[in-house]
Amino acid sequence: MVEHCNDDDLSIIALGEPASPADEAHLQQCPRCQSRLDQLSAVVSTARQIDDKDSLMTPPPGVWDAIADELDMQPGVTSLSSRRRPRSGWLLAAAAAAVGVAIGSVATIGVTSTGDTSPAMLAEVGLEPVGDQAVSGAARIERVGATTTLSVEVPGLPAVDDGYYEVWMATADAGTMVAVGTLDADGTGSITLPGGMDVAEFPLVDVSIEHFDGDAGHSADSVVRGLLAT
């Protein structure tokens, strides 16, 4: 009995390249392979009709307002089209849950003595992409003497039009967020944390896109995040 066509070859055939005589003969008599090919060919032909107008548009702000109104949403759930976000954004609460549950990229915050002059690493965590972002990075908290530093590295961040990347630390339930500093153009930042800030209380590290718009709140436009376990 003839073997089925392999999926690599079927994909190439779906793109319009000629089938080998063996594949051709097999497709004639194998409904399974023919049906796979038909599905892939449909994807190819639909994709080839994509034009510029198919790129995504944002609905007008009134749409969300009407939904929130109709569903009688609590006032805390805000329109995302108005960029003013409460610091207790749900976004981060969900992120905290998600990072903990789905990603498991977790490090432990340890305790070191103060007074050392060599850097003591307190915690390290991978920063995972948020939504459809393609970048990821890492964050590290170190202490030298009495100074605690958060180092963030997110390679490959695209430049922001009229804006910049801000680094936040938040409580695990995201009830409180602190903007601790910004990233340099190369996606790195070495941020001295405020003295007296209890790092274990703010285990969620978040990097967001912010604009020069005078709005000090979180934009809800995060690129990467990671949760330090306490």
Add this chain to the structure above:
Amino acid sequence: MTHTAAVAPASVVTMPRTLGGRPVHDDDALAQLFSGGDDAALSETYRRWSPLVYTAAVRAVGNEADAADIAQSVFINAWRGRGSFDPEKGSLPGWLMTITRRRIADHWKERSRDSRKVEAVAAADLDESAPAADSVVDRVLLADELERLGDPQKRIVELAFFQDLTHTQIASLLDLPVGTVKSHIRRSLDRLRRRLEVDGGAL
């Protein structure tokens, strides 16, 4: 006295895994929160997926006002009907797009009824518009998924789709082994195909 800092070894810092080819990031957690009725999950779902719903609607019905009405009704219906959405069976965006397709179809049905009433619009026009709507939605979905493909997959697929290069031409252009190009094409096509699958329960 010095306590040892508990430092995660590099291997503990894991990248998102994939499950059935789909990257596991917080889309899945969001779907869980949504189906659990978390108000804030609706807001985030809207932020994340309303451009897709709205753009598909604009392209399918041809005007922004009707598309805005459709987008509004999709999210209201999704929220009220979240009990019938099963995150185990399908993705949240897949389910939202199923509802979007229905609302688009409803739109054309209403238009068709209106036109019979006023006998103003040729029925033939409507018959052509309605089935075409489905493939317009597919196009928007695929355009979005193409944007999400990382390189080199995106570049490879674009060359194959839009420049009509053969896989061997692509391999030599990008200086990649032929087998690598073929398997990137296969995986990308499969990912695009899955994006078009209708899933997540009925509404």
